[in-house]
Amino acid sequence: MWSSLSQRLLTLLQLTRMALVFTAVADGLCTVLLSAAARAEANRTSLNAQVDVRQVLAAAAVSVGLYGFGMSLNDIIDRRRDQQISPTRPLPSGRVGLVAAHVICGLLIALALAAGSYYAVLTHDWRSVMLVAWTAGLIAFYDLAGKYLVALGLLSLGLIRFFHALVPDPAVPVLWHPLWLLNHVAILSTVAYHWEEKRPPLRKHHVWAVAGGLVAIDGMLVALLAAERPEGNLLQKLRVGPGLLPPIVATLAFIAIAWRVRRRSETSREAGQKLMLYGLLWLIVYDAAFVAGYVRNPLATVGVLLLLPVAYLSVQLMRWWSKLVALSHPPSFKRART
Numbered sequence: 001m002w003s004s005l006s007q008r009l010l011t012l013l014q015l016t017r018m019a020l021v022f023t024a025v026a027d028g029l030c031t032v033l034l035s036a037a038a039r040a041e042a043n044r045t046s047l048n049a050q051v052d053v054r055q056v057l058a059a060a061a062v063s064v065g066l067y068g069f070g071m072s073l074n075d076i077i078d079r080r081r082d083q084q085i086s087p088t089r090p091l092p093s094g095r096v097g098l099v100a101a102h103v104i105c106g107l108l109i110a111l112a113l114a115a116g117s118y119y120a121v122l123t124h125d126w127r128s129v130m131l132v133a134w135t136a137g138l139i140a141f142y143d144l145a146g147k148y149l150v151a152l153g154l155l156s157l158g159l160i161r162f163f164h165a166l167v168p169d170p171a172v173p174v175l176w177h178p179l180w181l182l183n184h185v186a187i188l189s190t191v192a193y194h195w196e197e198k199r200p201p202l203r204k205h206h207v208w209a210v211a212g213g214l215v216a217i218d219g220m221l222v223a224l225l226a227a228e229r230p231e232g233n234l235l236q237k238l239r240v241g242p243g244l245l246p247p248i249v250a251t252l253a254f255i256a257i258a259w260r261v262r263r264r265s266e267t268s269r270e271a272g273q274k275l276m277l278y279g280l281l282w283l284i285v286y287d288a289a290f291v292a293g294y295v296r297n298p299l300a301t302v303g304v305l306l307l308l309p310v311a312y313l314s315v316q317l318m319r320w321w322s323k324l325v326a327l328s329h330p331p332s333f334k335r336a337r338t
Contacts, residue, residue, distance in 0.1 A: 007095070010321055015075055015090045015101065016068035016108065019318045022311035023283045024067045024164060026304055027181060028059035030287035031168040033304070037295040038173035047297050058119040059168045062132055065112025066164060070139040072105040077143050109136055116167060127170040135163045150200060151209035154193065155217065158186030161283075162221070175237040177290045179218060180247055181283060184254075186214055188279035191258070195272030243293035250289040254282050277315070284308040 013019065036050035043050070075082070075091050076098070083092040090096040096104075116132030138160045146153035162182040166172055190210050194202045222238070258275055265271035288305035295301070 010318075011090045011095045012104065013318060014322070015072050015096060015104065017071040018064075018068060019314040020280055020311060021064055021067045022307045022314065023280050024063035025060050026284040026287040026307045027161065027165045028063045028168050029056065029304055029307075030177060030290055031165050031172075032056055032059050033291050033295050033297075033300050034174050034177060035169035035171075037297075047295065047300065052122065055119060055122055055168065058115045058122065061115035062112050062119065062167055063164070065108045065110075065115060066132065066135055066139065068108040069105055069112060069136060070143065070160075072101060072108060073140065074143045076101050076105060112136065119168065123169075125170060128167050131163055131167045131170060135160060135167070138163065148200075150193075150202060151206045151213065154186055154189045154206075154210050155213045157189045158182040158184075158214070159217070161185045173237060174243070174290065174294050175222070176244060176247070177287075179221070180251075180286055180290070182217070182221075183214055184251075184279070184283065184286065186210060188276065192272045192276040192279065195262070195268045195275060197269060197272075243290075246289035246293040247286055250282070250285050254279070254285075257282075281308060281311055284311060 032055055033047075033051070036047055039045075039050045040047050075089060079091040079098070082089050087093060091098065091101055112132050113129065113136075116129040120126045120128045138156055142153055142156040142160065146156040159182060162178045165178040165181055172178060187210075190202070190207065257278060261274050261278065262271045265274060284304065284307050288301050288308075291297070291304050292301040
C-alpha cells in the first residue's frame with residue numbers, strides 16, 4: 001500500500017514539476033513584501049502591521065496553481081513526442097492516464113483562479129484575478145505554440161514571470177523587480193536553449209529578435225504602467241538608488257556561476273541543463289535581493305532566501321525518490337527469440 005501511494009504521489013509531483021514551484025512562490029512573496037513595505041512607509045507603520053498572512057497564503061496558492069497548470073499542460077500536449085524521447089515521463093509511461101492528467105491540469109488552474117479571486121477580495125483590487133487569467137493565457141500560448149517559435153517562445157517565458165510577479169500588487173511599487181525577472185528568464189532561456197542544442201536551432205536572427213524584443217517589451221511595459229497615474233509616480237517605481245545594489249551583485253554573481261558551469265561541464269548539453277536549473281533557482285536569490293534592498297528587513301530577507309535550499313533539496317529529493325521507486329520495481333525480462 002505504501003509503495004503504491006508513494007508511486008502515485010511521485011507521479012503527480014513529476015507531472016507538475018513541483019520541486020521548482022518555490023521559485024514562483026518566492027516571486028509572489030517578494031511582491032507581497034515590497035507592497036507591504038511601501039504601505040508601511042506611506043502610513044508610517046511597521047512592516048508586520050502591513051503583512052497579511054492570508055495574502056501570503058493566497059499568493060502562494062496562485063503560484064502553485066499556475067506553475068502546476070503550465071507543467072501538466074505541457075506534458076499533455078507533448079505526450080506523443082515524449083513517447084519517443086522521454087518514455088519514462090508520467091504520461092508516455094502510462095503511470096497516469098490522459099483523463100487523469102486533464103483533471104489535474106484543470107484543478108490546478110481552478111486553484112490559481114480561486115486563490116486569485118480570494119486575493120482580489122482581500123485587497124479590493126480585481127486586477128489581480130485578471131492578471132492570473134492573463135498569465136494562464138500566456139502559459140497556454142507557450143505550451144501550444146510559443147515553444148516552437150524560438151524567439152517568441154523565449155520572450156513568452158520572461159513575460160510569464162513578469163505578469164505572475166504583478167498578481168499580488170498590480171500597482172507594482174518597485175517596477176525593477178518584475179522587469180529583472182523578465183529579462184533574467186528570457187536571457188537565461190536563450191543561452192540554455194543554445195547550449196542544449198535544441199530544435200529548431202537558435203540562429204543569429206533569433207538572438208537579435210530576443211534582444212530587440214526585450215528592449216521593446218521593457219519600453220512598452222514601462223509606458224503602460226506610466227499611464228496608471230493614480231498608482232503613483234513612475235520615477236519613484238524606477239528610482240535608481242542603494243536598493244538596486246543587492247540585485248546588481250546577485251546578477252554579477254550569476255554571470256560568474258554561468259561561466260563556471262560552462263567551463264566545468266563535459267558537454268554543451270550538460271552545461272545548458274545545469275544553467276537552466278541554477279538560473280531558475282537563482283530567481284529566489286533575486287527576490288531576496290530586492291527584499292534586502294527595498295524592504296530592509298533582515299528577517300523578511302532570510303525568510304525569502306530560505307526558499308532556495310528548500311527548492312534545491314526538493315529537486316534532489318525528487319531525483320533520489322525517482323531512483324528509489326525505479327529500484328523497487330522487479331526487473332522485467334523478454335524471452336529471446338531463437
